[in-house]
Amino acid sequence: MxxxxxxxxxxxxxxxxxxxxxxxxxLDDASPEAETGSAIxxxxxxxxxxxxxxxxxxxxxxxxxxxxxxxxxxxxxxxxxxxxxxxxxxxxxxxxxxxxxxxxxxxxxxxxxxxxxxxxxxxxxxxxxxxxxxxxxxxxxxxxxxxxxxxxxxxxxxxxxxxxxxxxxxxxxxxxxxxxxxxxxxxxxxxxxxxxxxxxxxxxxxxxxxxxxxxxxxxxxxxxxxxxxxxxxxxxxxxxxxxxxxxxxxxxxxxxxRVPPGTLSQQRLVGGQTFPRQTHSERHSIITTVTFTTERTQTILRNCKAHGVSISAALFAICNLAWARMGVGGDKTAPTLMYSALNLRPYFSPECARPAPWDSYWYLALGYFHVVLPSFLSSDPALLERTFWLRARQAKEQSIRAARSPLAASRTHEMARERADRAREQGVWVASCSSTRHRSDANSPPKTSVLPQRAKVSSAAFIDLSMLGNLDGIYKHAGFPDAELHTLTTGSRQRHGAMLLLAYTFKDRLRIILGYDSNGFEGDVVNRFSPQAGPPSIFQIGLLNVGKLSEG
Structure with a gap:
């Protein structure tokens, strides 16, 4: 209103x-009376x-x-x-x-x-x-x-x-x-x-x-x-x-x-692989970054293109194989569930562009999708490279299916409603006011699912990946010749025990950033998984020459 x-x-x-x-x-205004108010x-x-x-x-x-x-x-x-x-x-x-x-x-x-x-x-x-x-x-x-x-x-x-x-x-x-x-x-x-x-x-x-x-x-x-x-x-x-x-x-x-302007279900999502966590009263975020040279970035792109996948899909497979190789507890029969943000801006039709002041691009246009991959590795090291590219293609197929689904908009609305309900009821901070949802639902009949009953399984997510793509398509460096951008780092404040992996290309160089709460995980499990682990890093090996994953 x-x-x-x-x-x-x-x-x-x-x-x-x-x-x-x-x-x-x-500001020198040509019509000072318009601002002093004699006319309006x-x-x-x-x-x-x-x-x-x-x-x-x-x-x-x-x-x-x-x-x-x-x-x-x-x-x-x-x-x-x-x-x-x-x-x-x-x-x-x-x-x-x-x-x-x-x-x-x-x-x-x-x-x-x-x-x-x-x-x-x-x-x-x-x-x-x-x-x-x-x-x-x-x-x-x-x-x-x-x-x-x-x-x-x-x-x-x-x-x-x-x-x-x-x-x-x-x-x-x-x-x-x-x-x-x-x-x-x-x-x-x-x-x-x-x-x-x-x-x-x-x-x-x-x-x-x-x-x-x-x-x-x-x-x-x-x-x-x-x-x-x-x-x-x-x-x-x-x-x-x-x-x-x-x-x-x-x-x-x-x-x-100057003049005022006028029920979609996620029950099929099965996960269960998670990092061992610990409880700590303080949160402390750590950022680790791996930056590839321009030459190595081009090698990675050629390697991925030759196998019909993107760097984003390859990173899903890298995380999957890196976790499987670590062998840190958990049920190895349970798959690895990873989730990532879905950019909804391409869904907005250019013909629907709105006039000022409603033409801002500052709005929240995010959905989410999941990639589920197996958690086991073949006992034959010779098959490791083929396994990697197979899982990268599976990640690509799942990502495309989520982005092109005719139910993408409806699913995004439903997921947003569910997440808002969880935020109201299970927020990290207890508000001074009571939840209105409890009052409004007090006299409502219990909801019965129309889906067939399934055995309860874990839908725990392993890691959150944010694939920003090629940011050189956004930053028009020729448009600001008086400044030379050379470094870009981005992220967000995290909740206790959170972990986020970001990847993007800037100035023709691939960067991978892992941010996590150093007090939220047991032992050195994150250090072993980190893109900086090594030498050589499992991320670098996986993207530059996946066949070497069988070594070491």
Missing amino acids: IDISSLPTLPQAAADSGEDVPVHFR GPLHRYRYERKMGDSELAYYLPSRQTGVNDMYLHLGFRAPERIVRRSRVCTVWAILRVRHPMLCARVEMNDLGDVGFIYDAPASPEDAYRDADVHLECRTQSKEELIDAHLNGSRTLSNSRLSYLIISEPPSAQAQLPTPPRTPSPTNRIIEDSFTSGGENGTEYRREYKFLLCTTHFVGDGMALHQFGDDFFALLAGGRPDNELECVLREEWHTRW
């Missing part, structure tokens, strides 16, 4: 640090409200205490100092927050059955800038310190802060790298007129910076996260002078807010 209310403009936000923060940010009266902030969907609720409820699933995106980059001035970064941050209202919304919860988003649209471009400034911080921390603070420190986000941006210049980044002069062009001449060169002979010095975006998972997914990263650097480092970016912010606000 939409509730239009009149609220005062936010006060000027104080600068966090740095001398480059303007005391008064002013006092400025109004339009309020929008909507109830959370089931998928959003399933992510929100467990996050309330410690920020479970809060996402982050780290990008390391080099750029001239003029590109990363706080005022310029804040303008770009404000532009994107105006485009994507979910980043600026807040959550209001009355009880477990009544949770919704509230968004107060900015009353002016200056208002949008001040709000962005409040949610921007400059630091001098390294990549490891930034990520560790997000994963293991106090929670960065909250019900009233669904996104937060950090720009950091580590102390070690003082070693500056000169870059050659840019090719002359009208745009470049404008920039050169606006800024003084920092080096000799027309060169500029590029410093090392870290970009860290923190968002809650219930406002979007990984695809939105990476699309945002590309959009951010296209604006920040695309060659536009500061005054042009300020015009973009004014135009975005005028376009969007």
Whole structure:
């Protein structure tokens, strides 16, 4: 529903640090009366409200205490100092927050059955800038310190802060790298007129910076996260002078807010293989990363293509065989069940594109699918390579079947409802309000399954895999020539005893990241499974030359 209310403009936000923060940010508007109100009266902030969907609720409820699933995106980059001035970064941050209202919304919860988003649209471009400034911080921390603070420190986000941006210049980044002069062009001449060169002979010095975006998972997914990263650097480092970016912010606000805009069952899923876990009062997340060279990445791609599978399918098989080779307890007759996120954005028809301000790509569009593979290995080592590629093809077939199923949309809705119900009843944090579901179901007749009775089996999942694919298809590096992205790390805060394996290609290099709670698993079982285990790593052997899996 939409509730239009009149609220005062936010006060000027104080600068966090740095001398480059303007005391008064002013966008030169061609029609000042339109903002002062002589024609339309006092400025109004339009309020929008909507109830959370089931998928959003399933992510929100467990996050309330410690920020479970809060996402982050780290990008390391080099750029001239003029590109990363706080005022310029804040303008770009404000532009994107105006485009994507979910980043600026807040959550209001009355009880477990009544949770919704509230968004107060900015009353002016200056208002949008001040709000962005409040949610921007400059630091001098390294990549490891930034990520560790997000994963293991106090929670960065909250019900009233669904996104937060950090720009950091580590102390070690003082070693500056000169870059050659840019090719002359009208745009470049404008920039050169606006800024003084920092080096000799027309060169500029590029410093090392870290970009860290923190968002809650219930406002979007990984695809939105990476699309945002590309959009951010296209604006920040695309060659536009500061005054042009300020015009973009004014135009975005005028376009969007100058005038208010108007029973599917999972019983067939059988698992049972799980890592031995232990109970610990504290959670401590650890991130291990394996990065392949460009040459090895190409070798892996050729190897997979020759056998008719993708890297994603191969990784399912690698995890399956790595676990089978470890031989850590459990019933070896039980299969290995792994699950992964299903990107639902391709299902949305381009013809259904919505006008501003409903054209944001920040929304949650995730389903889930499962891959079930056998847990045993052949006693004949010579068959190990054939077994690997067979299971990779099985993983590919199951993934395609899930993505192309005509019931994908219905199944996603049903799974979201089930996950929301579990979040209401079995959340990691006990809410101060009672569950409305118990009250509404008190007088309802018991539900009887129409499916035939089956013997109860374990549906425990072994590991969660997130296959992000080739992110170079999202980041258009040519679109921001003033910055060079060289590092990308992403993930989310995890619950106790959780484990997540991510894989993606960035800058033509394959990266595999394993994040897990180091206090949640027994002994060295995770270290033995880790992509960094070795030498040589079972992941590296499996992808580069699977036949060698029979050795050692």
